[in-house]
Amino acid sequence: MKIYATYGLGAALVGAVLTLVAFFTGLHGEHIQYAAPVGYLAIFVAIVAVVLGMRACRTAAAERGMTYGRGLGAGVLISLWQSVAGALFNLLYVVVINPAFNDTMIAYQMSKLEEKQLPPQALEMSEMIMHTMMTPAIQTVVAVLGGIFWGCIISLIAAAVLKRAPAPESLLEEVPPPVA
Numbered sequence: 001m002k003i004y005a006t007y008g009l010g011a012a013l014v015g016a017v018l019t020l021v022a023f024f025t026g027l028h029g030e031h032i033q034y035a036a037p038v039g040y041l042a043i044f045v046a047i048v049a050v051v052l053g054m055r056a057c058r059t060a061a062a063e064r065g066m067t068y069g070r071g072l073g074a075g076v077l078i079s080l081w082q083s084v085a086g087a088l089f090n091l092l093y094v095v096v097i098n099p100a101f102n103d104t105m106i107a108y109q110m111s112k113l114e115e116k117q118l119p120p121q122a123l124e125m126s127e128m129i130m131h132t133m134m135t136p137a138i139q140t141v142v143a144v145l146g147g148i149f150w151g152c153i154i155s156l157i158a159a160a161v162l163k164r165a166p167a168p169e170s171l172l173e174e175v176p177p178p179v180a
Contacts, residue, residue, distance in 0.1 A: 003060065004074065007053030008081025014045045015082075016089045023093075028101050032108045046082060046147075050154050053078040054162045065166035071159030072152075079151020087143035094136050102134040 018038055022028050027035040057074040058066040066074075094101050106127065113126055132138070 004077035007049045008078045011049030011082045012085035050075045065164045068163045075155025083147025087140045091140045106130045
């Protein structure tokens with residue numbers, strides 16, 4: 001359990017640092033249109049955390065190997081830790097650190113929709129849905145569920161690549177010294 005928590009919480013911490021860097025550089029404010037690469041970097045961090053965590057689990061149980069199921073379980077648990085910790089940080093971020101973030105994001109998305117010249121009724125409906133979905137409580141639930149979902153996808157792929165058969169019994173037994 002320590003390996004799962006270490007890699008999951010580590011990835012959540014890196015994600016929190018990325019969010020704070022985006023906040024302090026204005027990417028979550030007046031320059032929100034340039035914030036997408038930070039999100040891509042956060043996805044990369046999640047992938048790296050799952051892969052490194054699975055490798056650590058495989059190394060810790062070298063004699064037993066790592067089956068596909070054990071690798072998948074390890075990846076999902078790492079993703080669970082990362083998702084819960086990341087969602088709690090996001091809740092703190094949108095409620096305390098940057099309470100204007102959701103309004104800024106909605107304004108940016110509305111400007112993108114207005115560029116498409118949608119009818120006024122569609123714009124009103126879109127804005128209403130955005131205001132409903134971007135409440136801190138809904139964002140927290142969606143962050144946990146989405147993180148676990150994508151963590152499962154990443155884990156399915158990584159477990160297939162990182163699985164390793166257990167060492168044969170004959171190699172695990174002690175070899176007697178040669179007779180002279």
